[in-house]
Amino acid sequence: MQRPNMMIPRGMSRRHFMKHLAGASAMTLPALSLTRSLELHADELKKNHKSAILLWMGGGPSTMDMWDLKPGAATGGPFKPISTSGDVQICEHLPQIAKNMHHLAVIRSMSTQEADHGRGRYYMHTGYVPNPNMEHPSYGSVISHELMDGRSDLAIPPFVSVGGSSVGPGFLGMAYAPFVVNSNGNIKNLKMGKDGDRLAKRMAALNLIETGFIRQNRGTAGADHAKVLDKTLSLMTSEQMKAFKVREEKTELQERYGNNNFGRGCLMARRLVEAGVPFVEVDLGGWDNHSNIFPTLQDNKLPVVDQAMSALIEDLEQRERLDDTAIIWMGEFSRTPRINGNTGRDHWARSWSVVLGGAGMKGGIAVGATNADGTRVETDPYTSQDIMATVCRALGISLETTFTSKSGRPMKIANGGKVVTELFS
Amino acid sequence: MYPMLMGQRLNQISVVCVACALLTGVSLADVGRTAQGVASDFGFPQVAEINQHLRQGWKDSEVSPSPAATNGEFCRRVFLDLVGRIPSEDELSAYLNDKKPGKQKRLLQRLIYDSNYRIEFARHWSTIWTNVLIGRSGGTEQNSVVNRAGMQKYLRDCFARNKPYDRMVYELISATGTNAPGSPEFNGAVNFLCGKLEEEAAQATAKTSQIFLGLQVQCTQCHNHPFNEWKQNQYWQMNSFFRQTRTLRRFERGTRDVRFVELTNQDFGGEDRPIDPETARVYYELRNGKLEAALPVFVDGTPIDVSGYLEDVNRRDELAKLILQSEYMPKAIVNRMWSHFLGYGFTKPIDDMGPHNRPVHPELLEYLAGELQKNSFDLRQLMLWIALSEPYSLSSRTSSRNAMDDPQLGEPPQFSHFYVRQMTAEQLYESLLLASGAAKTQGDYDEQQKTRDKWLQQFTIAFGTDEGDETTTFDGTITQTLMMFNGELIKQAISGKPGSFLHETMHDSRSRYAGKIQRLFFASLARRATQSELKMTQQLLASYSGDENKALEDIWWALLNSNQFILNH
Numbered sequence: 001m002q003r004p005n006m007m008i009p010r011g012m013s014r015r016h017f018m019k020h021l022a023g024a025s026a027m028t029l030p031a032l033s034l035t036r037s038l039e040l041h042a043d044e045l046k047k048n049h050k051s052a053i054l055l056w057m058g059g060g061p062s063t064m065d066m067w068d069l070k071p072g073a074a075t076g077g078p079f080k081p082i083s084t085s086g087d088v089q090i091c092e093h094l095p096q097i098a099k100n101m102h103h104l105a106v107i108r109s110m111s112t113q114e115a116d117h118g119r120g121r122y123y124m125h126t127g128y129v130p131n132p133n134m135e136h137p138s139y140g141s142v143i144s145h146e147l148m149d150g151r152s153d154l155a156i157p158p159f160v161s162v163g164g165s166s167v168g169p170g171f172l173g174m175a176y177a178p179f180v181v182n183s184n185g186n187i188k189n190l191k192m193g194k195d196g197d198r199l200a201k202r203m204a205a206l207n208l209i210e211t212g213f214i215r216q217n218r219g220t221a222g223a224d225h226a227k228v229l230d231k232t233l234s235l236m237t238s239e240q241m242k243a244f245k246v247r248e249e250k251t252e253l254q255e256r257y258g259n260n261n262f263g264r265g266c267l268m269a270r271r272l273v274e275a276g277v278p279f280v281e282v283d284l285g286g287w288d289n290h291s292n293i294f295p296t297l298q299d300n301k302l303p304v305v306d307q308a309m310s311a312l313i314e315d316l317e318q319r320e321r322l323d324d325t326a327i328i329w330m331g332e333f334s335r336t337p338r339i340n341g342n343t344g345r346d347h348w349a350r351s352w353s354v355v356l357g358g359a360g361m362k363g364g365i366a367v368g369a370t371n372a373d374g375t376r377v378e379t380d381p382y383t384s385q386d387i388m389a390t391v392c393r394a395l396g397i398s399l400e401t402t403f404t405s406k407s408g409r410p411m412k413i414a415n416g417g418k419v420v421t422e423l424f425s
Numbered sequence: 426m427y428p429m430l431m432g433q434r435l436n437q438i439s440v441v442c443v444a445c446a447l448l449t450g451v452s453l454a455d456v457g458r459t460a461q462g463v464a465s466d467f468g469f470p471q472v473a474e475i476n477q478h479l480r481q482g483w484k485d486s487e488v489s490p491s492p493a494a495t496n497g498e499f500c501r502r503v504f505l506d507l508v509g510r511i512p513s514e515d516e517l518s519a520y521l522n523d524k525k526p527g528k529q530k531r532l533l534q535r536l537i538y539d540s541n542y543r544i545e546f547a548r549h550w551s552t553i554w555t556n557v558l559i560g561r562s563g564g565t566e567q568n569s570v571v572n573r574a575g576m577q578k579y580l581r582d583c584f585a586r587n588k589p590y591d592r593m594v595y596e597l598i599s600a601t602g603t604n605a606p607g608s609p610e611f612n613g614a615v616n617f618l619c620g621k622l623e624e625e626a627a628q629a630t631a632k633t634s635q636i637f638l639g640l641q642v643q644c645t646q647c648h649n650h651p652f653n654e655w656k657q658n659q660y661w662q663m664n665s666f667f668r669q670t671r672t673l674r675r676f677e678r679g680t681r682d683v684r685f686v687e688l689t690n691q692d693f694g695g696e697d698r699p700i701d702p703e704t705a706r707v708y709y710e711l712r713n714g715k716l717e718a719a720l721p722v723f724v725d726g727t728p729i730d731v732s733g734y735l736e737d738v739n740r741r742d743e744l745a746k747l748i749l750q751s752e753y754m755p756k757a758i759v760n761r762m763w764s765h766f767l768g769y770g771f772t773k774p775i776d777d778m779g780p781h782n783r784p785v786h787p788e789l790l791e792y793l794a795g796e797l798q799k800n801s802f803d804l805r806q807l808m809l810w811i812a813l814s815e816p817y818s819l820s821s822r823t824s825s826r827n828a829m830d831d832p833q834l835g836e837p838p839q840f841s842h843f844y845v846r847q848m849t850a851e852q853l854y855e856s857l858l859l860a861s862g863a864a865k866t867q868g869d870y871d872e873q874q875k876t877r878d879k880w881l882q883q884f885t886i887a888f889g890t891d892e893g894d895e896t897t898t899f900d901g902t903i904t905q906t907l908m909m910f911n912g913e914l915i916k917q918a919i920s921g922k923p924g925s926f927l928h929e930t931m932h933d934s935r936s937r938y939a940g941k942i943q944r945l946f947f948a949s950l951a952r953r954a955t956q957s958e959l960k961m962t963q964q965l966l967a968s969y970s971g972d973e974n975k976a977l978e979d980i981w982w983a984l985l986n987s988n989q990f991i992l993n994h
């Protein structure tokens with residue numbers, strides 16, 4: 001398979017910059033730590049790079065109107081189920097996803113506790129309930145941390161969040177913070193507008209001032225900042241940044257994904273994982289449908305998801321990346337099986353669905369089940385931790401991995417979640 | 426920039442003095458402490474009380490406090506925390522050159538009371554409170570029912586006139602009127618509640634409790650809280666106070682563009698059918714699906730008249746009065762203010778107080794709350810007490826004997842050293858304006874505010890939920906670093922254009938290259954360059970074959986980008 005040019009970070013500007021850096025170091029300054037990553041002379045990234053794409057549905061999507069329909073129930077809503085390419089039925093307003101359903105599995109027995117937006121977002125992103133004394137790293141931070149081995153040439157931050165800000169890196173530190181971009185692919189302030197010589201000299205001066213402060217034992221903030229400087233510099237001088245340029249894709253493909261932020265975000269996600277980025281999150285908000293839910297879903301939300309998500313699966317498959325890329329579709333919780341007085345649904349965490357696919361996970365199936373009106377799960381309940389464990393397994397990350405928080409507390413990856421084994425039979 | 430630019434000689438004297446102050450005044454020891462090493466109370470019994478509690482805490486937890494911060498560090502800190510920007514070169518020199526005892530108190534009083542700082546002081550505190558009350562994104566969207574400028578205007582007046590805190594709280598909770606400056610019956614205070622009344626006033630209930638009482642009740646909307654003592658019925662009793670409140674949108678003629686919003690009170694019929702305004706109940710669902718009724722009862726159990734008729738009782742007004750009388754309100758504001766200056770509050774988070782979350786120094790918290798009440802809720806007094814206290818004066822450098830005092834590790838804070846923290850986006854903006862000299866050239870107040878809000882907006886991302894949750898990407902990430910490396914404001918600062926500080930330094934005919942370098946270090950970091958830094962700047966100059974301006978530009982860029990600049994330390 002021919003790999004696109006952008007995968008090979010032999011960018012002229014980087015080489016060029018290296019020369020200037022050599023010039024700047026004639027200023028007999030302490031060696032810049034950034035030189036290490038720049039000197040690494042890999043002509044291509046490791047072949048085996050797995051990635052994950054999280055499609056984050058902010059606000060809490062009503063999964064019983066999408067993935068686990070209850071056509072018989074009084075509160076099942078107006079949507080009808082349709083058959084798919086897999087052994088599972090989904091909503092009639094997701095026809096293109098239905099054609100790709102053999103790649104996706106619906107976990108229908110999610111049961112969680114957090115039905116507040118902030119708490120739910122945190123919990124579903126980390127596997128931990130919020131705790132004022134501890135900032136847990138989000139999935140994106142954890143997975144990018146684990147998959148960074150052999151990708152030292154990756155200049156793009158390992159965790160990119162498109163169109164939303166995700167959840168932070170906690171004790172893993174700013175190096176694994178989400179790099180938040182919008183879906184148009186223009187990274188703000190990327191260029192200094194000065195030649196490489198100037199940039200190198202400024203960096204050398206900055207490095208000296210920076211280091212002086214770090215040596216004064218004032219906590220970790222100073223050193224954290226220095227690390228980010230390093231990363232910023234390699235970003236500014238890298239050819240890999242092309243990966244963000246979704247507009248360079250063929251028009252037909254752009255249209256296939258959808259001419260909207262989420263569509264472009266999904267297309268960017270594909271380009272980014274191709275460039276070796278281990279974790280990309282693409283956000284689609286607007287699911288907090290306390291009122292008027294059905295027209296909103298039918299006319300607005302579902303078509304956008306249907307188009308972009310199906311395009312992403314087909315595109316990854318065509319490029320032979322689907323087996324290396326895990327796709328996770330979820331929100332912070334779901335919505336009440338009951339329909340409220342404003343024809344909306346309110347927050348509901350007790351019984352809902354998450355969708356997984358790619359990276360070797362078995363598709364075309366539904367795992368677990370809810371009761372007739374969707375108010376209860378009838379099989380073993382799954383949690384945020386279990387989804388995380390499952391994705392780790394698919395990506396080849398050991399579930400024995402243990403982190404040590406800043407306070408020295410050992411924390412197991414995925415917070416001890418159990419793998420959804422049906423996806424690996 | 427120097428205060429006494431009258432002649433070359435005089436100016437040289439001032440430079441020498443700055444140097445002296447920097448070299449000799451490394452510690453506050455000679456001015457801030459008595460010979461016995463006891464921290465001064467500057468004549469405030471409240472300061473003495475804080476110092477005594479903290480000292481005891483250090484003894485009990487076996488940590489040693491860091492030495493005092495340098496004069497430069499202290500001055501920088503005070504400016505950032507009180508007026509929201511770093512000190513100018515002049516302001517810093519003036520402080521360092523003051524050799525009389527008690528200069529900390531004089532500096533603080535100047536920033537708090539002097540009319541020269543009134544605008545900046547009010548802007549800084551109204552910025553903080555705008556973010557507290559309506560978030561960083563409140564009122565920034567098109568057709569929002571919240572008017573950000575209206576909120577800011579109200580708060581600016583509060584802080585410029587030193588409105589007692591209890592009065593401000595009363596007004597925010599009970600406000601009626603319209604929300605946009607210039608609209609008939611304008612009352613900016615209404616903006617606190619304008620965007621919080623949807624979904625049966627869920628946000629009004631949650632935020633009022635959180636901000637003014639330090640109580641987190643939002644989880645109890647749907648169930649009794651598993652970790653704290655709040656019960657679901659208390660949430661709905663609290664919620665009942667807001668049910669006479671309505672927002673009315675007024676549109677631009679012939680369009681659906683919101684011109685302004687009116688917050689008003691109306692009779693509430695209750696949720697019984699048929700309605701029963703004389704006992705206007707709300708209903709909520711228990712986890713088992715059963716319905717329960719609630720009437721307005723304050724969190725401490727005090728009920729009010731159950732009628733929904735305004736002529737019988739104005740529920741919001743009653744709530745405001747109950748909050749003012751409650752024991753929670755003074756503690757919540759003391760905790761918030763303490764956290765503002767010291768980096769952490771007595772509880773973490775500051776707005777989740779109660780028996781489930783024991784504060785460090787509970788007696789001190791209680792004491793300060795009592796003192797604030799005795800002093801007519803004068804926030805300026807509280808600021809003085811905290812900023813003059815020993816913990817606030819300490820260096821952020823740690824030693825082996827207090828490095829373990831690190832709240833980031835989950836330990837309760839002992840405040841045995843100053844906790845280094847990122848400037849807020851707003852502090853950084855104002856500091857960069859000062860550093861670029863652009864502050865002088867901008868338009869009137871409203872224009873400045875607009876430019877500033879636009880700049881700040883790039884860091885705020887709303888989550889798109891009904892609750893207006895948001896986060897800010899201003900957190901030391903690559904995005905922010907790119908902005909600091911290459912953004913407009915930095916370009917302006919290092920452009921060396923006439924009127925900018927860099928231009929002034931470049932053309933300072935009284936200083937040679939090394940002197941100019943020192944001015945840059947002093948103005949940005951409140952300290953002089955070290956030997957190795959000076960050596961580096963000489964090498965840089967040589968690499969440009971003696972082109973001073975190029976080298977100064979690079980150094981200025983590096984200084985403004987350094988950790989030391991963007992951290993409040």
